[in-house]
Structures are given as C-alpha cells and as structure tokens.
Amino acid sequence: MKYNEADLTEATKILAYLRSIRIYAIVILILGVLYLGFKIHNNTTGTELYLLDCFIGIISLGSLAVFITLNSKTANLYGISSIIAGAIYSFSVVYYRGDTDAFITGIGVFAGLIVMKQGVNVAFGNRSQEAFSRANQKKVAFVINLLKSLKQSLPDRKNVIHCTYTHEEKQRSLSIQLLDDVACFLLEGQSEPMFFDRNTVYITELQKNPDFLNVSIMVDNHDWLEAQLKPDDLKKYQAWKDL
Numbered sequence: 001m002k003y004n005e006a007d008l009t010e011a012t013k014i015l016a017y018l019r020s021i022r023i024y025a026i027v028i029l030i031l032g033v034l035y036l037g038f039k040i041h042n043n044t045t046g047t048e049l050y051l052l053d054c055f056i057g058i059i060s061l062g063s064l065a066v067f068i069t070l071n072s073k074t075a076n077l078y079g080i081s082s083i084i085a086g087a088i089y090s091f092s093v094v095y096y097r098g099d100t101d102a103f104i105t106g107i108g109v110f111a112g113l114i115v116m117k118q119g120v121n122v123a124f125g126n127r128s129q130e131a132f133s134r135a136n137q138k139k140v141a142f143v144i145n146l147l148k149s150l151k152q153s154l155p156d157r158k159n160v161i162h163c164t165y166t167h168e169e170k171q172r173s174l175s176i177q178l179l180d181d182v183a184c185f186l187l188e189g190q191s192e193p194m195f196f197d198r199n200t201v202y203i204t205e206l207q208k209n210p211d212f213l214n215v216s217i218m219v220d221n222h223d224w225l226e227a228q229l230k231p232d233d234l235k236k237y238q239a240w241k242d243l
Contacts, residue, residue, distance in 0.1 A: 002180050003139060008195040011139035014131045016192065018070055018140075021122060025063035025078060028115060032056050032085075048096040051088055059085040059115075072132035079123025086116030147193060150175045150186045161236055163215075163227035174227060178240040196220070203237045 003011075036052050044052070062081030065074040090112030097105045122128050130136060150160070161176040177184040183201045185194045200220045207214040212228045 003142065003182065005182050005195045005197045007139055008143060008182060008184070008193075011136070011143040012192050012195070014136055014140050015143060017127065017131055021075065021078070022067055022070060024118060025066050028082070028118075029059055029063040032059050032089075048092060051092045055085045055088045055092070058088070062119075075128060075132060076123050079119040079121070079128075082119025082122070083116050084119075086112045086114075086119060089115065143193065146177060146184055147186065147191075150177055150184070150193070158236065159240070161229060161233040163217075163229045163233070165225050165227040174225075176237075178236065183240075198241065198243075201241075203234065205234065 033056060036056050039049065039052055058081045062074075062078035062085075066078045068074075090109050093105055093108035093112065131140075159178045161178065163174040163176065164171050165174055166172070172188040174188065175186045177186075181198050183196050183198060185196065187194075196219050202218040204216045204218070205213050206216055206226065208231075209228075212230055213234055214226065214228055215234065216226055217224045
C-alpha cells in the first residue's frame, strides 16, 4: 500500500503517543509502589493499607498489560484500571488524612485526579481512538517495519542510501529509504524517522573524491545538511527521482 508524507508523519506521531502511554504507565506504577512502601514504613495498617494494596494491584494490572502488549484492548484495560485506581487513591488520601496538612492532602487528591484523567484519555479519548483505528495501526506497523529495515543497514539494498555527516565534530550516520513517493530519513541516535515528499528532496553533488562524494541534501528548498555517500548511492537517488 502506498502512503504519502502526511500519512507517514502522522504514523510517527502515533508511535510517539503510544510510547508516552507506556512511559506514563510505568512511572505511575513505580511512584505507586514507592508510596506504598513509604506508608508501610510509617506503620500504616488496616483498611487504609488494604485500599493502597488494591490501588497498586489495579494499576499494576493495567500498566503491565500495556507494557507487554499495547493494543486497543490493553489500552482500554489500562485506562479503566487507572480510573478505578485513581479514585481509590484519592478516596484514601481524603478519608485517612488525619492530621495531614490540607495542602499535602490537596496534592494527593490532585495526583489521583491526574491518574484518572489519563485513564479517561486512554480509554475514551479521541486521540486514543484514532491511534488504535485499523487504518492507523497499518500505518504504524509499516513505519515500525521500515525502521527495523533501516537499522539493519544492509549496504546492497537498491532503495536504501547510506550517508555520513558531521554533527558537533562527530561522524554520524544517516540512512535514507526511497519509497514510492516519499523519502524516509533516519538520523543516528534518533528513534523517530522523518518523511519528505519526493518533490521536496534534492541531493546535489558538491565535490568528488576517490571513494565518496560530498553532497548537499536539501529539503523543502532549505539546505538540510552536507553528507558523504558512495557514487552508487547517488545513482540510486537519481533513478528514484526520475521515476
């Protein structure tokens, strides 16, 4: 299936969104465990400890589910578990506040509301529904497979160009996958690819050396970077540009 620049750029944004769900889930789980440990250290017992155990159990279920496999079902599980866990935590903070300062209690309630809000957004939010739609999941799968392919760095592939460039006085690599109407750029050290329409990408020879060429890579009529590549790779670009 052919995808244009807008499709693939949107897929990278969805990937970033899905990654943020996992990060948020693990951070909340770690903070929850630390809080439970703090309460146990302060000799918390009885119903309050039981509620905190329920909070950790429920949030662990959802967090581990999306960490292991993130799809629409596990996202809904995580969202609903976050709503329930956030409500339990907020109730616990208010009901068992004792002599705790009102400001500290307010912070605790606010934290519980944040957990609940995240759960609502993941389980029922428009962004989540869009991210897990069948069409967008196909785009995401395409980009993931594309990234795996680029990271293999096979030099003999007909539609892949391998370059080197200098950044902060260090040599770095750049892989360019030439798709039907789009070029995919993956810079060393970056997890997110960049996509540009074929009509906006220009690679111009600057200087010829015995083993490589110095070239200028322009995107959207702006000098993007200068790089070095093999003559055969420039021929790949020229053949792709002439399609």
